[in-house]
Amino acid sequence: MPDTIETSTSESTAEMTPVTVSPSELVRRAQSLVPMIRERQEETEANGRVSAEIFGAIRDAEIFKILLPRRYGGFEYGLDTFAEVGFEIARGCGSVGWVNSVTAMYHVFLGMYPERAQDDVWGEDPGAVLAASFTPTGTVTPVDGGYSLTGKWMFCSGVDNCAWTIVGVTIPAAVEGEPDGKAYALVRTSEFDMENNWNVVGLSGTGSKNIMCNELFVPEYRLLPIEETMTGNPPGAAVNDGPLYRIPLFAAMSCSLVAPIMGMAQGAIDEFIDLTKGRITRGAALSKPAPMAELPGIQLKLGEAMAAVDSARLLVDRDLKDIMETVSSGRELTIDQRARNKGDWGYAARLSVQAVDAIFAASGGGGLFKTGRIQRYWRDTHAGSAHISMNWDAVGALYGRVTLGLPSGPAQF
CATH class of the missing domain: 1.10.540.10 (Acyl-CoA dehydrogenase/oxidase, N-terminal domain)
Known part of the structure; x- marks a missing residue:
């Protein structure tokens, strides 16, 4: 540990x-x-x-x-x-x-x-921050006063900085033939062992390493069944009566992914603008050196990137305001709203990738150096968009499927 x-x-x-x-x-x-x-x-x-x-x-x-x-x-x-x-x-x-x-x-x-x-x-500490890993790759078995937890979890972003961690677990069915239960266990991070395996091409600084434990005691009240996070009326709503805690968990969670993805794309744009204002072409494509900012192709790529990020932000902001207005008025989010939001946010991530691709293409050979920031924004944006909740093929199909009146399947949204 x-x-x-x-x-x-x-x-x-x-x-x-x-x-x-x-x-x-x-x-x-x-x-x-x-x-x-x-x-x-x-x-x-x-x-x-x-x-x-x-x-x-x-x-x-x-x-x-x-x-x-x-x-x-x-x-x-x-x-x-x-x-x-x-x-x-x-x-x-x-x-x-x-x-x-x-x-x-x-x-x-x-x-x-x-x-x-x-x-x-x-x-104990109102400033405490948590990490989490949702996939139920741990198992709990009932013991006196709670559960014994054993498992290994991946992608625990920021776990080094967090005093507590929430992990997904499976609760074996009490009766043979019945489905297993799924829940989330709340555990002090210091009780886990960590595996420093985070060696990746993008989002390399997130510390999204593996954690594991063996036969760790978890009090009963620190286990939250997954279905209680999806009803709009979880146990915590009894003491936290604000609208935030009545939003089904996965109806809100993905906005924590798309917001930074859009920010990464904007960071690439910011860096490109700063570099391009002082950049002079050496004349390889022109008869003589000229300011890069005056080249129509450069201007077009920048305009394309800015329009993509602006469009993504407007889409996400509309959806988030709609969520808050709905739950603040005491109404539940409809399946159609939730599917639209899931699709919109995946599309916003796709637009962000298009933006960094345009910027990277316009950066030329100078953008290839590992010491430069544009290539890092490019890698990080692609890495964030690889998350299953941001995968356009998955969430776009879900949006279309629900709109056509078909069952949503096992997707959590």
Whole structure:
């Protein structure tokens, strides 16, 4: 097991203050962090994880409070605010943006657990942040007072920075022939062993490593059946009465992926603009050297990329505002809404890939150097879009299938 988990302390429950930070101020704070995060891209990638310093700076900016329940000092702002802030952070670095968004989203996840489980985490430290791995590759067996957990989980993004981790588990059926149950177990990260296997071509700095445990005790109240996350009325709604915690888990979760993906594409655009303004062609394609910014082909690629990211952002923002309006009015999200959102967000990721492809193509030979940022944004955007929830072939087909009135199948959305 790891000797320590790098977290940062925060104020105690007794010192919590009312909401004083507006959504626009949180966006401004995120923007102010971008230069520092951008300058450390290469370091983050080389280390294979987000540093405690960067993670702490995000925490100090109160960005992790966006989806934290108010009773623990959080803001409980909408998913649209969350996504806008996540977009900005990812402009600085894809890996940092990814870890920021997914770990911050898990505040909604924990907010669905019974009050006692929430108190274990946020009663001890309201600034605690969680990692998660959803695939039920662990097994629990009933023991006195809870369960014995054994398993191995992949893709635990940001786990080095998180004091707690939620993992998917299978509950063997009590009666032969009946289906197994599925649930999520809440565990202190320090109780897991870690495998430093995260050696990848994109999002290399997310530290999305394997974790494992053997016969680890989990109290009964820290196990949340998957069906209770999909009803709109989870156990945590008894104490967290805001709309965030009544959104079916997978109807919200994917926005934590698409927001940083769009931000990565915008980061590539930002970098390209800065480089192109001072770039002079050596004359290989022209009769003499000329400013690259004056070339119509360069202008077209930039316009294509900007239009793609703008379109993606508008699509996602519309959907997130629609989610918040629906649940805030006490209504449930329809299957059609949920399928549309899933499809829209996958398409937004596709548009983001188109944007970085245009930028990379326009960058020429200079864009190939590993020390450059454009190639890193390009790799990171492609890596994020490889997530199954962002895979256009999968989510686009789901959107079409539901619209045609056919069963959605086993997809979680």
